[in-house]
Amino acid sequence: MADHTLSSPERLSTLDRAVQRVLGQPIDRTDGPAKVSGDARYSFEIEADNALYGHILTAGIGAGRIDAIDADAARAAPGVVAVLVDDPRLPADAVNSFDKLKSWRLGHDIRFFGQAIGVVVAETQEAARAAARLVDIRYAPQQGRFTPDLSHPDEIEPEGLRPPVKTGDFDAIFAGATFRYDQSYSTPIHFPAAMEPQATLARWEDDELILHSSLQSTGGATKAVGRALDIDPQKVRVIAPFVGGGFGGKTSVGAEAIYAAIAAKHTGRPVKIVQTRRQVAALAHHRAPTRQRVRIATDADGHIRAFGHHAVIAQRDNRSFVEPVHIGTTHLYAGDARLMTVDLARADHPTSGAVRSPGEACGTLAVEVAMDEAAEALGLDPIEFRRRNEPKVSPANGKPFGTRKLIECYEEGARRFGWDQRSAKPASRREGDWWIGHGMAAAIRSNITVEARATVTLEADGSAHIETDMTDIGTGTYTILMQVVAEALGLSPDRVRVSIGDSSLPRSAGSGGSFGASSASSAAALACQEIAGKLAAKLDAEAKDLTLQDGHATARNRRVPLTELLGGEAISAKGHAKPGKHTDAHVSASYGAHFAEVAVNAFTGEVRVRRMTGIFDIGRVLNEKTARSQIVGGIVWGIGSVLHEDGVIDPHSGQFVNPDFGEYHIPTHADSPPIEVHFIEEVDNLANEAGAKGVGELGNSGAGAAVANAIYNACGIRVHDFPITLDKLLSALPEQD
Template sequence: MNEHVMDRAYRPAGLDHAEQGVLGKPITRVEGPAKVSGAADYAYEHAPANTAFAAIVGAPVGSGRVTSIDASAAEAMPGVIAVIHGDPRMPAGSANSRAMPKLGTDLIFHYGQPVAIVVAEDQAIAREAAALVRVETESGRDRFDSRAAPVERDHGIGFLPTIDKGDLDAALAASAVVLDESYTTPIHFPAALEPHATTAWWEGDKLIVKSSNQVIGAARTTIATALGIDADRVRVLAPFVGGGFGGKTGVGPELVLAAIAAERIGRPVKVALPRRDTAYLVHHRSDTVQRIRIGCDADGHISAFAHESVAAQNDDGEFLEPVPFGSLPLYAGKVRRFRTDLARVDLPATGAVRAPGEAIGTFAVEGAMDELAERLGLDPIELRRRNEPETDPLSGKPFSTRRMLDCYEEGARRFGWPATLPKPGSVRDGDWLIGIGMAASLRGNFTVNAQARVRLEADGRAVVETDMTDIGTGTYTILAQVAGEMLGLPIERVDVRLGDTDLPPSAGSGGSFGAGSAGSAVVLACEEILAALALRMNAAPEDLRLKDGCVTAAGRSVSLADLLRGDTLEAIGKTAPGAESKRTSQASHGAQFVEVAVNRVSGEVRVRRMVGVFDVGRVLNAKTAANQIIGGMVWGIAYALSEDAVIDTRTGRFVNPDFGEYHVAVNADVPQIEVHFIEEVDTSANPVGAKGVGELGISGAGAAVVNAIYNATGVRVRDMPVRSTSCSRVCRRSDEATFSDGNDRWLKTTPSCPRRAPGRASRWRSRP
């Protein structure tokens, strides 16, 4: 077994000398045909014989205690098999990123908390019967408004500690220019398309669950703990997951309830959360209040930087939104303060959702940088250039790779960023005011424990096995590409098996660490196989050349099948963080550029185009990487303009818990988006040289939209999402808006795509 503990910069010989040419190529997802044809088997679609269906009964109030449950009417309904309540193993509260809430308690942490489960012969009967269960409660504290809750500073939860470096007050007092502004963001739902669902059944004393879950190894342990059984009696299957976005990293209550119900009735049971229940039984991103203070000299060199926030959590939760996570190493400045305080509420748990920290922290940080640049009379890019750190400003560690300046330069070139930014509110296209904006992107990079088994079959095919999941990110394809490149095999000769806890363990999909970690485990397993092939060729591993199923060394070329002579070769690669990850500061970087149009009468905002340039180390698949980045940029549009989960602070209920009223971005909202990569293999990050991609695209995207809105209108919005009523303030001065700001340094030209309304997307060009 190979184990890479990152105690040195690591460049695998197999990738150095690879000749197959599949790694990095924009290969279409190998599992795509199964998904579009319906052959892919998702959690709720799995149908063992004699399966029963279940529906969850939720608490009718937002806080307090359950005093009694009357299930008689439900039990009398034809087709009802059982109504289960009072089991000490039943989960209370919603799932969050630490795994499971408390079990078997009568305390109510939030509205909709599971208090019973109804099992019936079909789904309609189960749901109808669940509505007949009567739950009596006594009242509680009803803390439903996080903005009105007391703020706790010494709360002891979350993984990001308070950071204080230097005397902030003194540094701000000594600064020539000080910015001090507050920004807010609302609650966000994970909003995965596939329902949170589980099909559970028992085979003797062993539990099998097919579940929509991102991290099945951790899920296995959590389920076993909840049920009071050994982990080796639990098998979790998740070969296909229809999106997760953090909401499926923990074990949802529906999974444990399905297992309890299946045990009780002696039949398979399946549960799928209705969309409106998902708001209560799946964690969400906390709303936040963020204060940014930046002190700098007259030339814009930052000396003091503070990012202080308040986020919410219920009494059962241990996660706290790491709001400043993306801003820790982003800009220079010797004096620094980063802290997140806590507001306790009686609401569903908050947890990791779509780039926890960076997605919303960048709204404040990148908005503040835009405001500071204006006060200083600097271009927003120039301010960022002047504050690009040479080493990590907190730890002093060298960066493994950091191409942020290149991302600014290349992004500005591709977008057509002008030499002089037009005056806010000065550019008009009919009734539409046009503006441009930009923001930096950063996502910390991690390599985590992961294992993969690679087997080279006697016929020269390869099989890759790991319990890693594919949540739509392309895991099947990129692992096939890594193995194919290492072993010299076309992609169609590599089979990848995922999503089964009987396979070697990985850390699953989440945190943007999946591809780099699982891919590195595949590299290390392949290296062991290459060493065995080298022995058969009487050559050193680095002298092997593998392509199209043939091995060449010392002028001799042999097919893999002939070289194996009926044998199989198998190895397990294992990767884990080590000294190298501690020696360097590692992150993925990027720059995002946006053009918007704002209607001067209605305040309606339309994003007309976006350009992003990103540094993610080795690009494992150009198509899937770009897909993920584009998805993040689309989230940025939605976060900036529409996503807002609203709580009725009288009851603790969500006003808009479904896609009908919680508005994610749809096709009509998404403009022309360009994604480009500046590729530099990061040999310090992991054996495959790749850094995180999945959550980088959302970082800074929304901030770039908001900065562009300001440039279009002159209205600075600090409370997300931006509403048309915020922008409509421009109506009062719309007659002052002109096509040019009069400095005669820029032109508006039209690109080749005329389809984007309103008018045509414009490009900003400096005049020679």
């Protein structure tokens, strides 16, 4: 096992010395043919003999209690096998392994509209859903907190909150500064609405529970399920080889998984449950609404002296997650004094949780617009303002950075985009009925190393097999793990087999937080490093003198086929990657710069994003094609965040009024412009054994702000309450000639 220390230059020796030239290449996804042909089976598609189907019952009020439940008519309906409403283990929504038990064992209390309260189990999905309408639930409604005041946070317990960042005397420096900027922003609820809804097939084999479930982490799920059902997690097996998107909404175990497990035990038959799209909005967590205040103080030359970022977010009772709104701001720009805090307002809403780019997605939307406004007030180009305030070390704690190519991202992005053609004066370029504008913003995503394990076997026939419980949620896990092993062992891609998505395999990081690929790849690289050492020993050589390429091992002037060197025996090794001394010794993040061109209709206020360019620093690029795909997806989400997405709660009932794709607006193909993505690659030896940094959530950070800044440049209208809809532009458009 390699030691993650600053003084260990040999940590990455296996991949650094590799010459197969597979890693980083834009190789097509190895799982692509199975997906397009239908051979890839998702959780609800798994076949099970004699399976039943469940439909979750949900609350029709936003706050109060259940007085009585009459399920007799439902139990008598055709095809119904059981109606379960009184099992104390039935959760209100998704469960995880770290929240307090009381957070989801709510009895008959109703804490939010759409809360899960029972399940109807029938021979067919249609019969279960029809019978659910026959269940008579009588409520005692109460006044709910459906519209929390995010201007005035509650006095709450400290656990769960991100610690404040306080350096220097912020108030004094801000008050005495030559230039001061102070502006508030708001962002709405966002849904992590994956293409595949939360779905599970549950079956019991004696006392072992087997769940085929759409989850981002199989190993972590076993603990959550065991805790929820009060059984040994070792008796739980979670299988998820294909997951149709997650975006953070599947980091917890869906309520349907627990309901299906309980129903399967009760009936003695396998049970399938899939959440309807409208149920997902309430039962899978969402991104909380935020109210943010950004304060920037500079000297006369535009050097930041003080930076303040305060946020208030909404969360329901007994849930500990708090959106880390200032996580990206903490290390982004220089400044002698910093004051960055997050407070909380309790609400009777469904649970809020980590959604793609938690913290940075909504935090940069405010901060990067603020930087644009401040730059204009100072008479500086937005890129120049950022360049002047690029820190040499973290301004929050003085620690050095890992690789940080942010200035290079600005420069290369400006060159490719044609930033020098931008007019600094708003509303100065018109093409027919359209005002044209350009904007830019920085991108940042914290890089996290998470413990991960993998087993790699070099088979006697010279092929390799990697096993880990890591999941593929559409990000390309199958492909990049294949590339890491092929590169490290000198094999062609078709000689590597990948087994993932099963909790019975070695425990990995799981998908989420942009840590999955780098952590799992690091474990794979460590296993390959051990195998390489054993191969070198067979040639009486040291590992550093061994070259593995095209199925051959070369050392000491000998080039031997791997099959000959193995002599009919396989070599297996276990890789274990984990955080080490380097984690606390430096600040690690992925960076980037977004550039956007928009058109704003001079008469209707319609916004069209015409093109976007992004340049990114993600350390070692494991696969150029899948990395680009993730960035493009994140940018499209950023466009949605600034122009479309807005989860709306009825202030009278607490009900989501737009919980499906019919009313919750997301960018379509017509809304998504040509997107140019490039990488400035520098292997980050301090990040992990793979030398890679997170990419999946980076594209969403700052993309929306670049569009907002371009809208201002186009028509001269600043919007601080997102999304930027037509009504916020129409009344303030420039006068027509």
